[in-house]
Amino acid sequence: MASRxxxxxxxxxxxxxxxxxxxxxxxxxxxxxxxxxxPRWMRLYFYGMHGVTLxxxxxxxxGVLNYRDPKLVGFSSPYLCxxxxxxxxxxxxxxxxxxxxxxRPVVFHLVFYPSIYIGLQILIGxxxxxxxxxxxxxxxxxAVHYILALYFSQVFHRGLARLQYQRDIxxxxxxxxxxxxxxxxxxxxxxxxxxxxxxxxxxxxxxxxLVEKSDRTLSGHTSLxxxxxxxxxxxxxxxxxxxxHFSRGWGTWRRLPLYICFVYTWEFSWGLVLRQFDACSWxxxxxxHNFMGLITLLYLPGWxxxxxxxxxxxxxxLRIKCTKDGNEWGGEEAKKKLL
Numbered sequence: 001m002a003s004r005x006x007x008x009x010x011x012x013x014x015x016x017x018x019x020x021x022x023x024x025x026x027x028x029x030x031x032x033x034x035x036x037x038x039p040r041w042m043r044l045y046f047y048g049m050h051g052v053t054l055x056x057x058x059x060x061x062x063g064v065l066n067y068r069d070p071k072l073v074g075f076s077s078p079y080l081c082x083x084x085x086x087x088x089x090x091x092x093x094x095x096x097x098x099x100x101x102x103x104r105p106v107v108f109h110l111v112f113y114p115s116i117y118i119g120l121q122i123l124i125g126x127x128x129x130x131x132x133x134x135x136x137x138x139x140x141x142x143a144v145h146y147i148l149a150l151y152f153s154q155v156f157h158r159g160l161a162r163l164q165y166q167r168d169i170x171x172x173x174x175x176x177x178x179x180x181x182x183x184x185x186x187x188x189x190x191x192x193x194x195x196x197x198x199x200x201x202x203x204x205x206x207x208x209x210l211v212e213k214s215d216r217t218l219s220g221h222t223s224l225x226x227x228x229x230x231x232x233x234x235x236x237x238x239x240x241x242x243x244x245h246f247s248r249g250w251g252t253w254r255r256l257p258l259y260i261c262f263v264y265t266w267e268f269s270w271g272l273v274l275r276q277f278d279a280c281s282w283x284x285x286x287x288x289h290n291f292m293g294l295i296t297l298l299y300l301p302g303w304x305x306x307x308x309x310x311x312x313x314x315x316x317x318l319r320i321k322c323t324k325d326g327n328e329w330g331g332e333e334a335k336k337k338l339l
Contacts, residue, residue: 038165038320043092044085046160051084052076052202053195053227058144060224070279072224076202079218083127087120095157114149121145166319184322189238190231192317197230198222200306223281225274233266234310241314252311259307260300268295 038046056074063069094116101108122137137145163184206220237259244250244258271294274280285293 036165036167038160038163042165042316043160044089047088047092048081048085049195049199050156051088052081053198054148055080055084056198056202056222057224070277071281072279073221073281074224075219075221076198077206077218077220078203080124081199081202083124087124090120091117091152092157095153109150109153113153114146117149117152118142118145121148162323164321164323166321184320186235188322189317190235193234193238194227194231196313197226197234200230201226204302225270225279225281229266229270233263236266237262237307237310238314238317241311245311252308255311256304256307259310260303263303263307264295268292271295 055076058074059076060072060074063073091113094113098105098108101112125137201222202220204220205222206215206218209215209220210218240258240262241255244255268291271280271282272292275294280294283293284290284296284298287296287298289297
């Protein structure tokens with residue numbers, strides 16, 4: 001991901017030099033006032049995507065342990081995506097109560113928060129089964145949930161609280177022809193795009209199963225290899241977007257053929273390599289207009305839609321800035337924001 005940032009003063013022909021000369025005239029706090037916490041809709045979107053990623057990761061690892069399958073296939077569903085989104089939001093509210101445990105951080109991090117997290121995960125598991133019988137959670141599952149609870153309280157919430165969102169930028173004059181600076185490191189953007197690839201594949205395969213197999217559970221699947229494939233592909237497409245749009249002024253329909261050519265080349269290359277190790281999770285041999293069973297023109301409309309959405313997503317992600325010391329949820333200011 002990258003950060004979208006517009007400094008107040010306008011630039012003249014001297015470019016950045018003029019910008020640095022005018023910057024001290026800005027009122028103190030102007031930049032800080034234009035930044036705020038991530039909007040609620042964005043957090044819910046990210047929470048659902050993150051929950052799907054955990055589903056795929058855990059189920060694929062379980063498959064590896066049981067079947068030694070190099071395809072590393074994992075499962076989730078749109079239902080689980082929605083439930084994870086709501087559960088993460090509830091955990092955010094629970095984490096904001098950390099200030100009530102001042103002087104007793106061990107109680108909060110090792111007892112209170114993990115208990116809430118494990119309870120929510122058990123609830124999600126039972127809702128997802130849609131059966132009258134309550135699922136029994138094994139000791140191994142409890143241990144995994146507890147470790148994930150520690151990850152949430154020690155890493156996830158703290159990291160997310162550092163992200164700030166630039167709200168008052170207009171697309172037409174965002175950077176005055178200049179390439180936007182990056183507020184997030186490339187690795188963080190790669191992780192986001194990889195998780196979004198999981199979400200895309202789970203949604204696509206669940207809809208496919210509903211239409212072709214009448215599977216109303218909307219169960220979808222993807223592969224851990226897809227994380228690397230989608231993460232790297234979207235990262236490069238984002239770089240193309242930034243260069244072609246902001247530096248060269250290319251319009252959407254001029255950029256789109258390059259996106260499509262790159263996507264097909266990327267999918268074919270990854271599939272060719274994975275097939276050598278029997279790790280390729282897709283085979284289009286039974287589809288018309290396929291090449292070696294690794295790519296097919298039947299999916300062209302889908303790739304076009306995803307490519308167009310990539311630009312929309314990039315415009316939103318470019319507004320995100322990572323601060324060194326964010327207002328960690330649980331402080332007084334954070335509590336006021338969350339109310």
